[in-house]
Amino acid sequence: xxxxxxxxxxxxxxxxxxxxxxxxxxxxxxxxxSVVICKPRIYCSQHAFLHVTSKQNDLMEFFDHKDxxxxxxxxxxxxxxxxxxxLKSNEDLHKLWFVLLKERNMLLTMxxxxxxxxxxxxxxxxxxxxxxxxxxxxxxxxxxNQAYHLLETGETGERPAKYVYNALGMRFFYxxxxxxxxxxxxxxxxxxxxxxFGGYAxxxxxxxxxxxxxxxERTKQRGQERYVLRLMQQFxxxxxxxxxxxxxxxxIEKLRNKEDIRGHFVPQ
Amino acid sequence: MxxxxxxxxxxxxxxxxxxLPNFWLKIVNPTMKQPKNVVQFHCSMEMTVLDVKxxxxxxxxxHPVQVNTRIQLGKIRPEPYKSILTKEEDVKVxxxxxxxxxxxxxxxxxxxxxxxxxxxxxxxxxxxxxKKGFKxxxxxxxxxxxxxxxx
Numbered sequence: 084x085x086x087x088x089x090x091x092x093x094x095x096x097x098x099x100x101x102x103x104x105x106x107x108x109x110x111x112x113x114x115x116x117s118v119v120i121c122k123p124r125i126y127c128s129q130h131a132f133l134h135v136t137s138k139q140n141d142l143m144e145f146f147d148h149k150d151x152x153x154x155x156x157x158x159x160x161x162x163x164x165x166x167x168x169x170l171k172s173n174e175d176l177h178k179l180w181f182v183l184l185k186e187r188n189m190l191l192t193m194x195x196x197x198x199x200x201x202x203x204x205x206x207x208x209x210x211x212x213x214x215x216x217x218x219x220x221x222x223x224x225x226x227x228n229q230a231y232h233l234l235e236t237g238e239t240g241e242r243p244a245k246y247v248y249n250a251l252g253m254r255f256f257y258x259x260x261x262x263x264x265x266x267x268x269x270x271x272x273x274x275x276x277x278x279x280f281g282g283y284a285x286x287x288x289x290x291x292x293x294x295x296x297x298x299x300e301r302t303k304q305r306g307q308e309r310y311v312l313r314l315m316q317q318f319x320x321x322x323x324x325x326x327x328x329x330x331x332x333x334x335i336e337k338l339r340n341k342e343d344i345r346g347h348f349v350p351q
Numbered sequence: 352m353x354x355x356x357x358x359x360x361x362x363x364x365x366x367x368x369x370x371l372p373n374f375w376l377k378i379v380n381p382t383m384k385q386p387k388n389v390v391q392f393h394c395s396m397e398m399t400v401l402d403v404k405x406x407x408x409x410x411x412x413x414h415p416v417q418v419n420t421r422i423q424l425g426k427i428r429p430e431p432y433k434s435i436l437t438k439e440e441d442v443k444v445x446x447x448x449x450x451x452x453x454x455x456x457x458x459x460x461x462x463x464x465x466x467x468x469x470x471x472x473x474x475x476x477x478x479x480x481x482k483k484g485f486k487x488x489x490x491x492x493x494x495x496x497x498x499x500x501x502x
Contacts, residue, residue, distance in 0.1 A: 145378045152460050180371050191377040196460050242356040261359045
């Protein structure tokens with residue numbers, strides 16, 4: 084009985100389907116869409132550019148391809164741009180990093196071999212290109228990291244840093260690290276790091292050091308002023324906004340009052 | 352991770368993973384004769400024995416049996432015509448021992464042609480060019496009573 088009932092059910096469903104099909108036939112648009120068109124995911128024109136090197140996990144990966152051993156020049160493309168890398172997924176970037184890492188190792192090995200022989204390496208700019216790509220990749224990953232951290236925690240997730248004074252009372256940029264023992268508990272560190280810098284010798288040193296720094300700054304400022312003055316001598320109708328933009332520290336009103344600005348000609 | 356700022360080690364799992372390692376490794380031609388299954392590397396100064404092992408295993412699919420490292424002191428020599436000493440960079444050398452049945456031999460990179468000889472021929476060609484140019488330069492001109500260079 085059960086089998087018969089099932090048959091009836093099936094026949095019912097079949098009827099429904101035929102009804103549906105009948106309905107469909109009423110709409111010409113639907114029919115056209117029912118025809119399956121196989122679209123290739125990679126177009127043939129693009130397919131031609133798809134190049135996959137054979138996977139080779141071996142120590143010979145540390146050396147260049149055998150055909151390039153005796154070449155004078157090895158053709159290579161350009162480094163990866165940041166804009167290109169921003170379009171890639173995290174997984175792709177991760178893979179690309181290891182490709183670049185292997186390439187760098189290969190180039191280092193070859194460079195060493197040529198240096199040992201006092202010979203010139205063919206196309207040494209390849210290493211710069213790889214380094215540049217790696218640098219770009221790392222900045223892109225860093226951007227994403229920062230964005231993620233800002234979204235989740237409200238902080239950039241970068242290594243924290245601050246300005247601190249050293250034993251000589253000079254400020255420097257200290258990049259903080261994690262420590263096993265908290266600062267207030269670390270007695271040994273407190274013993275070895277004295278924070279007083281009010282002694283006579285330190286004061287003398289700081290005075291002289293600051294004097295030197297000030298002199299350096301002043302000479303730089305004077306040099307800029309002199310340069311702008313000479314420019315104003317030669318080109319009286321110069322665009323002053325541009326000058327202000329390039330040399331913001333130079334006081335142009337002060338220079339205008341100087342006699343030297345006139346140049347070596349009779350004023351008309 | 353991307354800031355290359357590593358927190359202190361703590362026991363237990365999951366451990367920290369390095370996603371973008373910036374270690375480098377290069378094969379060098381061994382100066383001393385080595386057994387057939389030993390490969391000599393130069394590596395980043397920060398790398399430890401375990402790092403070298405993991406690096407080769409995970410990235411190159413080479414499974415070393417043993418790795419030994421040492422730090423080679425850079426040569427110290429006096430700078431010519433100056434009263435100062437200069438020191439070359441220290442390098443970390445890693446000796447990687449492969450399994451008994453595997454061997455590695457440093458490939459003959461310069462067997463096919465000698466780049467040195469090529470350079471020599473180029474230099475000779477350049478010298479010939481220079482000689483020709485000089486001969487043209489010292490050739491007497493047609494104007495009487497004027498030096499050779501007067502055109």
